[in-house]
Amino acid sequence: MIESRRYRAASMPEALQQIKSDLGPDAIIIHSQPVRVGGMFGLFAQRAVEVRAAAMTTQDDLDAGAIQPRQPRQWKPSQLTGDETIALTKESPEPQRPATPLRKVQLEQFSQRLGEASTLLADAYRCLQDEGVEDRLVQEIMLQTKAGLTFESLGRPDSLHVALRSAMLSRLPRRRIRQDTPPHLICLQGPTGVGKTTTAAKLIGLFQSERLRPALLTIDVLRVGAIAQIEAYARIMGVPFAVAYDPRELAAKVESWSDYDVIVVDTPGMGEAQPERLADLRCHLQALPQSSNFLVLSATAKTEDMLATVETFKGMASIDAIVTTKLDESRHLGGLYGVLHATQTPLAFSSSGQQVPEDLTVGGTEELIARILASWREPSLARGVGTCLP
Template identity: 30%
Template sequence: MRMKKYQAPSMADALAAIRAELGPNAVILHSSEVKRGPLGLLSRPMVEVVAAVDGGATQPAGRAPGGPRSPSPRAPSPTAASVRPRTGNVATAPARSPTPFPAPSGERDLAESADSDAMHEMQTHVRELRRVLGRLMQTSDWPGVAKLSPPLVDLYERLIDQEVDGPLARELVTAIDGELSLQASADPSIVRECLAKHIRHHLRAAEPLLPQPSEPTVLFLIGPTGVGKTTTIAKLAANLGVDRARVALVTCDTFRIAAIPQLKTYADILRVPLEVAYTPDDLTQRVVDLLDRDFIIVDTPGRSQRNAEQLAELRRFVLSVPSRRTFLTVAAGARYREMLDVVARFGVIPYDALLITKVDETSTFGSIFNLSRQTERPITYLTTGQNVPNDIERATTAGLCNLLLNALYGSESRPTVALAS
């Protein structure tokens, strides 16, 4: 791979120079703003871009670069042929090639280990190139990026890296560019402060769960399989119990073998009642039986969003309780396309808010931002680990904003969700 650093007055000039020298297949690896002159004072900022192109793509066809020419094969010398003994029609045994000796096992292990390390390194480079190419394609699809200051270009690239949807990333950057002066937009700290304001404007956090004086709050958790609904229910019950709320659990998950015993274990530890509902009518009756409770949390079976029959059955369970709150549970590490598929297909069931699980298992949080904006639903809770009851946090607008900002600009520890709004 051939790499080269370019400096130009603007990003557009830098891109033009890169295309002219390295061709259309060049990849931008890094961009930043630099100043020239003594101590960088009284000089116009320059854009510095590091670009690369596959070295093999630029080599002329023919012999390998730098390699010596192989000698042309020559016909056997007549003198040599004349002294070869004549054999007539006598058959001769075919010449036996020498048997290769196997390399010692230690050398083979070292060679295989080296090959494995080289393959792993190659795969890492390929993944990085794919990521950079994806970012470059997003950038090149937006002509307006050439008019932005380097900090705004850097912000746009970071948003794309965090898997913020392209149109939403462009909307954010365009809004910041229109709001800030040219001098202010060149200051990364000012850009970040302005970004935080716009992110808070787009994100919504749900109101906290509070006991109602007249009737219990019936809370449903719905979502696909494997997102951690049952464990999340135990965390919710424990945290509501800390506030002296009277909690009961009901499970409709009679399909998974371990579902009822798992929730029964949590109920025994938390000292809360557990009921089982096999049909929607059963669920209606269980709610009536638990009217003395502040919260009734209902565990539902995980359903594939592609199974319309199962979703219809789940819908009947949810609608059997007229007064309720329903949280759609989504794993933070899912791809954005999968998240969109989940919310679209589970949309046949009315839900009030999003509950994001497994936040600790991903380092990209743009999809959460996208999903909140796309669904126009608030985010209510986030789970950050498997420990019951600790690894759950109530979502706040400030906390969600910090989650994305820490991921965009880096943090010494894993992103945490601020509990204060």
């Protein structure tokens, strides 16, 4: 939340001191102007400065007392013009030095930059909310973004974009899966219809393009047509293929394929509503303790469903990475970002289309963040907000 308040003080240093103690050291000045207060019939009025300042606040800030709730203090109604203004009284105000023209221009430029920066930050805040990033996470990202800004970068959309992107990136795990040195055994798991089999075929294509020797295994003997579907992919791509009907067969096949660089295992779709399937999968995974388990999640799923799926599959075996599919069909990706953040599980691959093997990206975290931020940059730039000052 952005907290904005108006102050009046005898001098700028006095106002700044009060703002810092009120809104914290990171408060920014949005606007300031000299004013005259008091007097009678236009006579004996004293010079003062009126300042509007803002700071990003979170509930934590309020709870921890970093930002004090608004309180009346040394209130002199005769010196106030607005009920939001906080007047800082002094027995004998120091005479103010008149601003030189150069200082005045600098001050105006500074105020303008701050105004532009707060517009951009507010736009970014709204964009993340609209994309479905959970409120608390939006606040954390915005605070980190603000901390990453320098005076020179204030009000510059490109600099703010960099700070925002790096704040979002830094909140996700950094581990990466390398396509040229993948794990020897990759097991794809997940709910029904998310794209496990299609992803398995895409991975085979990817590893072949790295001149590796992949092989394909399935334990999905439940769905009608499942074996035929994956067998067709194996035939087209010219890789060894096998079906394992029980954990013993699975372990034996993996053992006999130890010469292959990478073995991709496809599994039947399931969720918490199918406890027998989950129990069966657990038995198969126990036969493959060396396997890297990749959970496949469709980006079109609801955030709560994705989180529930992660919990369900974590109960089978540890999840080493997430693979996301159907990015091409999802309009808002903030929920997926939140799942990666909440689970602190790396994104191994991203799929955005049905084309095998083309529509697969290794990793995809940067692309995900770029897509989330795309709707922020466009409206701001279109309105010409945040042009760079000389």
